[in-house]
Amino acid sequence: MSTDAPLMKDPDSHANPPVDGSELIRFDTVTKRFGSNTVLDRLDFSVESGKHVTLIGPSGSGKTTILRLLMTLTQPDEGTITVGGEKLFPAPEKQVRELRKNIGMVFQQFNLFPNMSALRNITEAPVTVLGLSKEEAEQRARELLELVGLADKWDARPTQLSGGQQQRVAIARALAMRPQVLLLDEVTSALDPELVAGVLDLLRDIARTTDITMLCVTHEMNFARDISDQVLMFDSGRIIEAGPPERIFSEPEQERTREFLSAVL
Amino acid sequence: MKWDWNAVSDFMPHFWDGLLVTLQALALGSLISFALGLVWALLMRTPTRWVRWPVGVVTEFVRNTPLLVQLFFLFYVLPEWGVTFSALTTGVFAIGLHYSTYTMQVYRAGIEAVPAGQWEAATALNLPRVRTWQVVILPQAIRRVIPALGNYVIAMLKDTPLLMAITVLEMLGQARLYSQEHFQFTEPLTVIGVAFIVISYLASLLLRALERRLVH
Numbered sequence: 357m358s359t360d361a362p363l364m365k366d367p368d369s370h371a372n373p374p375v376d377g378s379e380l381i382r383f384d385t386v387t388k389r390f391g392s393n394t395v396l397d398r399l400d401f402s403v404e405s406g407k408h409v410t411l412i413g414p415s416g417s418g419k420t421t422i423l424r425l426l427m428t429l430t431q432p433d434e435g436t437i438t439v440g441g442e443k444l445f446p447a448p449e450k451q452v453r454e455l456r457k458n459i460g461m462v463f464q465q466f467n468l469f470p471n472m473s474a475l476r477n478i479t480e481a482p483v484t485v486l487g488l489s490k491e492e493a494e495q496r497a498r499e500l501l502e503l504v505g506l507a508d509k510w511d512a513r514p515t516q517l518s519g520g521q522q523q524r525v526a527i528a529r530a531l532a533m534r535p536q537v538l539l540l541d542e543v544t545s546a547l548d549p550e551l552v553a554g555v556l557d558l559l560r561d562i563a564r565t566t567d568i569t570m571l572c573v574t575h576e577m578n579f580a581r582d583i584s585d586q587v588l589m590f591d592s593g594r595i596i597e598a599g600p601p602e603r604i605f606s607e608p609e610q611e612r613t614r615e616f617l618s619a620v621l
Numbered sequence: 622m623k624w625d626w627n628a629v630s631d632f633m634p635h636f637w638d639g640l641l642v643t644l645q646a647l648a649l650g651s652l653i654s655f656a657l658g659l660v661w662a663l664l665m666r667t668p669t670r671w672v673r674w675p676v677g678v679v680t681e682f683v684r685n686t687p688l689l690v691q692l693f694f695l696f697y698v699l700p701e702w703g704v705t706f707s708a709l710t711t712g713v714f715a716i717g718l719h720y721s722t723y724t725m726q727v728y729r730a731g732i733e734a735v736p737a738g739q740w741e742a743a744t745a746l747n748l749p750r751v752r753t754w755q756v757v758i759l760p761q762a763i764r765r766v767i768p769a770l771g772n773y774v775i776a777m778l779k780d781t782p783l784l785m786a787i788t789v790l791e792m793l794g795q796a797r798l799y800s801q802e803h804f805q806f807t808e809p810l811t812v813i814g815v816a817f818i819v820i821s822y823l824a825s826l827l828l829r830a831l832e833r834r835l836v837h
Contacts, residue, residue, distance in 0.1 A: 429741050460746075463741065463745075465738050467736075484748060485746065
């Protein structure tokens with residue numbers, strides 16, 4: 357069996373748009389406010405299928421909100437969001453559920469289910485949501501645990517794992533749903549420094565060996581440079597600069613981008 | 622006043638009968654309060670006001686009226702409407718209902734204590750709402766609230782003598798019956814007093830053991 361088997365898409369899986377660089381995600385004049393604070397201000401942007409996009413910028417600039425909107429953890433106040441040409445917002449619940457199958461998310465705080473083993477964390481959704489048999493789901497989960505380097509920890513509870521190990525399980529859990537889009541929300545920010553590299557290497561591998569579209573909020577600029585096709589620089593709820601990482605990191609056009617990069621690099 | 626061991630041994634057969642009834646009332650009352658309290662707690666989380674409002678009013682009413690009044694009401698008033706149950710059934714139901722209005726608050730606190738990230742992870746995995754409650758939220762919430770639920774079991778134990786008021790012969794009922802027939806109050810009341818302490822203590826031991834097992 358080939359090593360990337362756990363990541364291959366089912367030929368007959370749900371709505372499988374081509375990975376040909378066509379537009380997959382689109383935000384149209386999306387505004388999000390929390391109270392009087394406007395987090396996203398009439399934001400327009402789109403992401404092509406299969407691309408890796410990194411969102412950078414000072415905290416509070418709206419990066420995480422974009423991921424949360426795509427995961428439908430929160431709703432915009434105005435505007436529309438489409439995924440694969442279909443509306444994610446505004447849309448009826450049934451359509452949201454269908455589209456959400458294509459999107460996976462890894463959180464800063466891992467958010468594993470503490471009452472389940474690592475294996476069960478990974479198999480729960482494939483069985484209940486995708487309708488896989490228990491055996492199929494466990495097979496898939498074991499392959500993914502192998503991929504993230506935790507094959508021997510299948511029976512461990514999250515509390516018995518280090519932060520880095522928990523985050524690897526969380527990555528495996530998201531991949532088990534075979535998402536087209538993977539949202540990574542500051543996935544190494546809560547980790548001890550010595551555990552960061554392992555998780556980032558794993559994500560580099562996934563970025564290199566799969567056709568999953570990735571949206572990544574991170575403060576790890578070297579990682580961003582390595583995996584990104586495009587970098588979006590946010591400030592105060594707007595994208596102030598966008599481009600390939602080579603350009604953004606070496607010759608930023610905006611003074612604000614330069615300031616930010618010199619502060620974090 | 623003299624302690625009479627003969628009175629103790631005479632009373633013992635009645636005591637065992639009473640003990641059995643007390644334990645029955647306690648066990649069934651607890652089960653009802655645990656189950657019903659969870660139902661109230663879940664209903665209070667439904668989005669529709671037309672469910673939350675009546676549940677809120679009814680449970681507030683039950684919590685803030687005395688259990689003794691509720692016992693009398695269920696035992697003497699319901700039969701006038703043609704609804705009749707045995708005294709013990711009525712008592713068990715009344716205790717369970719009364720305490721469910723307390724356990725619902727315990728469950729609510731336990732549910733609110735589950736971190737928002739758990740809901741978010743369930744959404745991100747597209748788990749259906751019912752499934753999220755079943756396998757993610759409730760297992761974590763209930764684990765957290767078992768110590769608090771246990772305290773209500775002990776409180777319930779101490780309320781079981783109220784059942785005497787509706788002719789249920791639990792421990793206190795048996796002691797009083799015996800005392801009135803034999804004019805010996807000290808021995809039966811002491812025996813059941815000790816029994817209450819022993820049951821409370823055993824229950825608390827059981828709870829602590831359960832808590833320890835649920836830490837992981």
